[in-house]
Amino acid sequence: MTHLKLLSAVAALAIMAGNASAQVKIAQDCPPDPETCGTYVWAHTFAEYLAENGIETEEFERGALGDEAELLDQVSSGLLEVSMSDLRSAGSLAPFIYGMNLPFLFASHAELDEAVERGNLMESINEGLTPNGVRVLALVANGSPAGIFNTKTAVNTIDDLADLRMRALDETQIRMYEAWGSTGTIVAWPEVPSALQTGVADGYLNAPVVPLMFGHDGFLKHFTDVRFSAPVRVALASEDWYQSLSDEERAIVAEGVAVSTAANREWVTGQDKVLEQLEAAGIAVVHLSDEERDRFAEASRPLYEGGLASPEDIAVWLEAAGVN
Known part of the structure; x- marks a missing residue:
């Protein structure tokens, strides 16, 4: 502004x-x-x-x-x-x-x-x-559970992220991408369309409806339904x-x-129906296998030890979620 x-x-x-x-x-x-x-x-x-x-x-x-x-x-x-x-x-x-x-x-x-x-x-x-x-x-x-959008390639496994540079919200998200074997770059949301079109970033993590809401479906080509979180x-x-x-x-x-x-x-x-809407807009959808989702989850475990919140706060959330 x-x-x-x-x-x-x-x-x-x-x-x-x-x-x-x-x-x-x-x-x-x-x-x-x-x-x-x-x-x-x-x-x-x-x-x-x-x-x-x-x-x-x-x-x-x-x-x-x-x-x-x-x-x-x-x-x-x-x-x-x-x-x-x-x-x-x-x-x-x-x-x-x-x-x-x-x-x-x-x-x-x-x-x-x-x-x-x-x-x-x-x-x-x-x-x-x-x-x-x-x-x-x-x-x-x-939106429904978040997944991975990108402009370049189908992400069927965690290994497919290796050549992608993802738009990150903050340093914590960069650390998460690195844990997945990828890289991240912080881009403010208003700059995302330009970043995706110029190759500054190759994709982002978000709810499936987001590209349809903001008109990004013209240049995003792939979505992996990784079910990362409830956004x-x-x-x-x-x-x-x-x-x-x-x-x-x-x-x-x-x-x-x-x-x-x-x-x-x-x-x-x-x-x-949003995944069908993505496909109708020209975005190919990958339904990640349970085994590959488990690989993503396991690679993300270091964030449960701190970084997002204090270990004490995280423990409260894990207890409420029924996670030991």
């Missing part, structure tokens, strides 16, 4: 902050398409539920109020009530939440939801976040806003969260 655009966004937020205190501004993170975007489904359902119950809402398109870091600043300072944010926005303040991203720990959102409920993990997530001015309202599915983003809320709610308003918000999360999980169960 340019400096001028950032100033405009901040000015707009400052003006809106003078409106009724119950108004909820919601920053979307993807195109307003309920077919391809699960976070849009969550946020739009939430906005409609609040509005129907007397709380004024306004939705902002992806990028209208800034990038991930800027949105986090606005939420934590109370200028923005709710943002559909990446996991790093929460993890940068309290890394406990990173435990859900342990490779091959959760093969579905149902498994993740069961573990979060069993271990009362939402409370643990927010214990570290609320002193920093934010809280997670919900873990929002943004989520977070509905991140301002703690100042949350604490300012009356008991009645907080009850409406809680019910809105429940309704929106149910709609989001219904959306993700409907993603069972």
Whole structure:
């Protein structure tokens, strides 16, 4: 975002902050398409539920109020009530939440939801976040289990990654690619199309629906259904806003969260046709064998010893997931 655009966004937020205190501004993170975007489904359902119950809402398109870091600043300072944010926005303040991203720990959102409920993990997530001015309202599915996309070759085995340079989100993901015998390079999401087309990166790890959502299907040619994790983003809320709610308003918000999360999980169960959609878009799909998936999982085990979160935090997630 340019400096001028950032100033405009901040000015707009400052003006809106003078409106009724119950108004909820919601920053979307993807195109307003309920077919391809699960976070849009969550946020739009939430906005409609609040509005129907007397709380004024306004939705902002992806990028209208800034990038991930800027949105986090606005939420934590109370200028923005709710943002559909990446996991790093929460993890940068309290890394406990990173435990859900342990490779091959959760093969579905149902498994993740069961573990979060069993271990009362939402409370643990927010214990570290609320002193920093934010809280997670919900873990929002943004696609079926993640796999490997690339522009060059079919990945049938872990050995096929050797000649690929993968787009990485951060240094931890680079270490994971290295454990798989590949290499990684950090590329900001807006730069991914250029990186893929110029060969700076050969592919990325993401939910199957992502290339269809962002128009990357024109240059990605291969997808391996490795079922790496249950991909989520977070509905991140301002703690100042949350604490300012009356008991009645907080009850409406809680019910809105429940309704929106149910709609989001219904959306993700409907993603069972997405692999067919990838093939129709010209992306060849590899259904990884159980033996090869086990090889990926075993190569990823060093990340269970630290790097994503502290060993103590990881132990909590493993216990909740029923992993010894």
